[in-house]
Amino acid sequence: MDGLTGSAVTLRVLKGTPASGTQEVEYAVPMVTGMVVLDAIHYVQHNLDTDLACRWNCKAAKCTFPLVKDLVTDVSRNYEVNREIPPFTHAPDDTGPWRIQQVDIDRLYEYRRCIECFLCQDVCHVLRSHNYADRFYGPRFFVRVAGLEMHPKDVLDRTDQTREEGGLGYCNITKCCTEVCPEHIHITDNAIIPLKERVADRRWDPVRFIGRELLRRPASPAAEATPALPDPAKPPRNRGDWDEAALTNVDITELVKQQIRTRTRPWEK
Amino acid sequence: MTLEPYDTLDCDVLVIGAGGAGMRAAIAAAEAGCSVAVVTKSLLGKAHTVMAEGGIAAGLANVDARDSWEVHFADTMLGGQLLNNWRMVELYAHEVIDRVYELERWGGLFDRTDDGRIMQRAFGAHSWKRLCHVGDRTGLELIRTLQDKLVHTPRAEVHMEYALTSLIKSGDRVCGAMGYRRSDGRFVAFRCGAVVLASGGWGRMYRETSNSWEGTGDGAAMAYEAGAELLDMEFVQFHPTGMVWPPGARGILVTEAVRGEGGLLYNAEGKRFMLEYDPVKKELSSRDVVARSIYEEVKAGRGTPHGGAYLDVRHLGAEQVRKKLPSMVEQFHALASVDITREPMEVGPTIHYTMGGVRVEAETGAATVPGLYAGGEVAGGLHGANRLGGNSLGDILVFGKRTGEAAAEYARTRGTKRHIDERLVAAEQAALLRPLDGSDDGASAGENPYKLHEELQAAMQDDAGIGRSEESLQRALAAILELRERSMRMHVGGGRPLNPGWHTCRDVTNMLTISESIVRSAIERRESRGSQWRFDHLEQDAELGTVNMVTRRDGATMRVERVPIDPLPDRLRPLLQRSRFYDAAKLPKGYLTAAAARAGAAS
Numbered sequence: 001m002d003g004l005t006g007s008a009v010t011l012r013v014l015k016g017t018p019a020s021g022t023q024e025v026e027y028a029v030p031m032v033t034g035m036v037v038l039d040a041i042h043y044v045q046h047n048l049d050t051d052l053a054c055r056w057n058c059k060a061a062k063c064t065f066p067l068v069k070d071l072v073t074d075v076s077r078n079y080e081v082n083r084e085i086p087p088f089t090h091a092p093d094d095t096g097p098w099r100i101q102q103v104d105i106d107r108l109y110e111y112r113r114c115i116e117c118f119l120c121q122d123v124c125h126v127l128r129s130h131n132y133a134d135r136f137y138g139p140r141f142f143v144r145v146a147g148l149e150m151h152p153k154d155v156l157d158r159t160d161q162t163r164e165e166g167g168l169g170y171c172n173i174t175k176c177c178t179e180v181c182p183e184h185i186h187i188t189d190n191a192i193i194p195l196k197e198r199v200a201d202r203r204w205d206p207v208r209f210i211g212r213e214l215l216r217r218p219a220s221p222a223a224e225a226t227p228a229l230p231d232p233a234k235p236p237r238n239r240g241d242w243d244e245a246a247l248t249n250v251d252i253t254e255l256v257k258q259q260i261r262t263r264t265r266p267w268e269k
Numbered sequence: 270m271t272l273e274p275y276d277t278l279d280c281d282v283l284v285i286g287a288g289g290a291g292m293r294a295a296i297a298a299a300e301a302g303c304s305v306a307v308v309t310k311s312l313l314g315k316a317h318t319v320m321a322e323g324g325i326a327a328g329l330a331n332v333d334a335r336d337s338w339e340v341h342f343a344d345t346m347l348g349g350q351l352l353n354n355w356r357m358v359e360l361y362a363h364e365v366i367d368r369v370y371e372l373e374r375w376g377g378l379f380d381r382t383d384d385g386r387i388m389q390r391a392f393g394a395h396s397w398k399r400l401c402h403v404g405d406r407t408g409l410e411l412i413r414t415l416q417d418k419l420v421h422t423p424r425a426e427v428h429m430e431y432a433l434t435s436l437i438k439s440g441d442r443v444c445g446a447m448g449y450r451r452s453d454g455r456f457v458a459f460r461c462g463a464v465v466l467a468s469g470g471w472g473r474m475y476r477e478t479s480n481s482w483e484g485t486g487d488g489a490a491m492a493y494e495a496g497a498e499l500l501d502m503e504f505v506q507f508h509p510t511g512m513v514w515p516p517g518a519r520g521i522l523v524t525e526a527v528r529g530e531g532g533l534l535y536n537a538e539g540k541r542f543m544l545e546y547d548p549v550k551k552e553l554s555s556r557d558v559v560a561r562s563i564y565e566e567v568k569a570g571r572g573t574p575h576g577g578a579y580l581d582v583r584h585l586g587a588e589q590v591r592k593k594l595p596s597m598v599e600q601f602h603a604l605a606s607v608d609i610t611r612e613p614m615e616v617g618p619t620i621h622y623t624m625g626g627v628r629v630e631a632e633t634g635a636a637t638v639p640g641l642y643a644g645g646e647v648a649g650g651l652h653g654a655n656r657l658g659g660n661s662l663g664d665i666l667v668f669g670k671r672t673g674e675a676a677a678e679y680a681r682t683r684g685t686k687r688h689i690d691e692r693l694v695a696a697e698q699a700a701l702l703r704p705l706d707g708s709d710d711g712a713s714a715g716e717n718p719y720k721l722h723e724e725l726q727a728a729m730q731d732d733a734g735i736g737r738s739e740e741s742l743q744r745a746l747a748a749i750l751e752l753r754e755r756s757m758r759m760h761v762g763g764g765r766p767l768n769p770g771w772h773t774c775r776d777v778t779n780m781l782t783i784s785e786s787i788v789r790s791a792i793e794r795r796e797s798r799g800s801q802w803r804f805d806h807l808e809q810d811a812e813l814g815t816v817n818m819v820t821r822r823d824g825a826t827m828r829v830e831r832v833p834i835d836p837l838p839d840r841l842r843p844l845l846q847r848s849r850f851y852d853a854a855k856l857p858k859g860y861l862t863a864a865a866a867r868a869g870a871a872s
Binding site: 076083 | 311312313314315319370373374376378379383386387403404409410413414417418421452481482483514515517604605717723762764767768771773
């Protein structure tokens with residue numbers, strides 16, 4: 001039961017390094033029932049060319065980032081971006097065991113399915129054509145942020161950071177990422193668009209904007225210095241517990257920045 | 270010997286491996302104030318931990334109030350046929366509960382009960398519903414959670430795609446490791462106060478395995494070379510359900526959660542054969558029993574067209590299957606064009622896990638060489654002769670934390686003299702470069718490492734696999750020794766940057782060491798117990814139930830010796846009866862039954 005079909009397939013591999021140059025090399029590989037490209041590459045390594053470089057873990061990951069050698073690409077930037085995103089943070093006095101409803105888990109589960117193949121990062125034209133790697137997180141990390149933002153026990157707010165440092169606005173929802181996702185995560189619809197909606201709600205909602213402007217207290221120095229805010233050292237238990245009334249007359253952006261940058265980045269201490 | 274320039278990196282604690290155990294150890298050591306280097310030969314987050322799909326076993330008693338750490342303890346000991354290090358099991362069953370809640374505090378997701386608590390599912394040989402899970406992707410969830418925790422932990426640094434090939438000792442103490450960077454082949458050495466091995470298990474010396482390319486036993490082989498003892502190496506777990514068709518998918522895991530959720534096993538005649546092999550636990554019997562049952566059915570001519578059994582979930586309803594087993598739906602659809610909501614799966618045993626490993630102290634994970642610690646699958650002792658499903662994810666959390674803390678303590682107090690002897694580095698460099706020396710004409714000049722690997726896989730699969738005998742094991746040993754000889758002449762073309770052929774050379778060397786230890790230990794254990802099934806010794810032997818097999822290096826010779834097991838103390842012995850599967854008449858033969866027999870003879 002070796003599954004040999006009797007026919008062969010020709011594999012054309014672009015082989016080499018940026019320094020030495022690349023060339024297309026052909027390999028003839030016997031066809032086996034159910035064979036996938038990775039099987040064919042393994043056949044080449046075992047029988048035809050022990051020096052053919054390829055990275056693999058399971059049968060799902062396939063990426064084409066900047067070339068290192070043969071089929072291996074440089075994915076290091078992704079790991080740097082991940083460090084920039086504030087991690088899951090629960091309220092200090094809310095340490096569980098928690099009661100969470102299954103519907104909340106079901107909603108988050110989609111984001112957590114990601115296997116980090118980085119295929120979405122690869123096809124995204126903001127990264128690929130515009131080279132905005134320095135100002136755009138990319139689809140994988142919007143999925144990551146969405147998963148954190150919608151966690152019922154997370155108390156941070158990453159909306160402004162995602163807009164400012166993550167460059168969420170550059171995404172013009174072409175859905176290339178969604179199309180290639182091997183885990184079938186609806187990256188655009190379920191991660192990016194909800195984040196965009198949060199940004200819009202925060203930044204561009206005219207009622208909120210006018211409310212912020214009109215209800216701003218007179219510029220008395222004392223009032224500016226001690227606004228009636230929740231203590232950032234004690235974030236509320238759930239986001240829903242924010243005192244909305246107390247928040248209407250302050251610049252939420254500043255509050256959140258302060259919260260993220262000064263209080264809740266324990267990993268930078 | 271000439272010494273090529275190399276990079277030296279300093280840290281207090283070096284963690285080798287970035288799966289669940291390695292990451293948990295690194296977090297613990299960094300939180301204890303140490304600088305930590307985490308080294309992985311793969312990419313961060315790709316570890317084999319993600320293959321653990323079913324869940325984390327922990328006695329939370331959220332779903333079944335009858336559960337507790339005591340019952341978990343009893344199930345684990347009985348599943349391991351009482352060869353387990355009972356102190357490790359005790360610590361484990363106690364602490365895994367905290368580790369689960371800790372994971373949740375770090376952002377990990379779990380499925381919930383109706384009242385919002387962590388949901389638990391049934392699993393093989395666990396008395397009550399015990400496995401905390403999220404769908405059938407629990408391992409991925411654990412990896413992602415620890416990964417995000419780790420990259421935001423100060424003082425911990427991750428080095429990806431570095432292959433470490435040997436531990437460096439100063440006197441009798443381990444104080445570093447060396448190897449090379451896979452991307453450019455440059456040599457590196459890590460100088461440290463203590464080393465935590467968290468490099469996982471080894472399945473790649475078998476042809477049919479759920480292990481990915483990483484599972485070559487590098488850590489255990491390095492530990493052995495450095496003089497550390499290995500324990501229980503004969504015990505290699507066959508997961509009963511791997512894919513059997515098509516050939517490229519053979520061995521890929523079909524999670525036990527399929528049976529946990531109610532999946533049933535049938536032979537080609539449509540008979541639910543587990544009712545005969547284990548009328549009590551049926552499909553959810555321990556893994557060794559289910560694997561052997563499928564093997565027996567196939568051998569008796571009642572196998573499926575591709576040599577397996579049918580695993581059927583159709584009766585659960587398509588909606589439930591898609592909700593609870595989404596990865597399996599996807600896997601069979603993508604790889605085998607099978608819709609498991611409409612057709613049964615074809616499954617057969619696949620090498621999945623290694624119970625044996627580096628011999629460690631229960632509390633700290635300290636190996637028998639100072640400065641060296643081991644946690645997770647690379648360590649032996651917790652699982653005895655057979656691991657229960659769901660006990661591996663808990664293992665890596667509990668003992669990852671413990672080894673990280675212990676290594677940090679050692680690095681601070683005793684591991685302060687850190688010196689790398691350059692003669693050792695030069696010797697290792699020469700050994701690593703040997704297959705690349707000379708002409709560039711590839712495999713023709715010597716042995717092709719891939720071919721040696723395939724021959725090793727054939728020998729191990731056929732002669733040291735699920736069923737073994739003195740004769741088959743001797744055949745396997747002879748093949749290993751011959752391959753060892755030929756491995757001296759391995760040769761590959763190409764240069765050092767990202768050369769998979771070159772990388773495979775050291776993998777083969779490590780796998781030969783580990784295979785020899787497996788086979789020599791299996792020969793010495795002349796009985797069937799747990800995962801070890803000897804056709805020539807079908808029963809358990811009471812005498813062998815009182816010993817572990819320990820492998821140690823004696824110069825260039827490998828020795829396997831019997832080491833007596835410390836029997837269960839009186840305070841823990843009564844706990845065994847708490848298991849739903851406790852049967853006084855069918856206790857594993859060993860120190861308990863020997864004592865009872867002696868008492869019976871005396872009265």
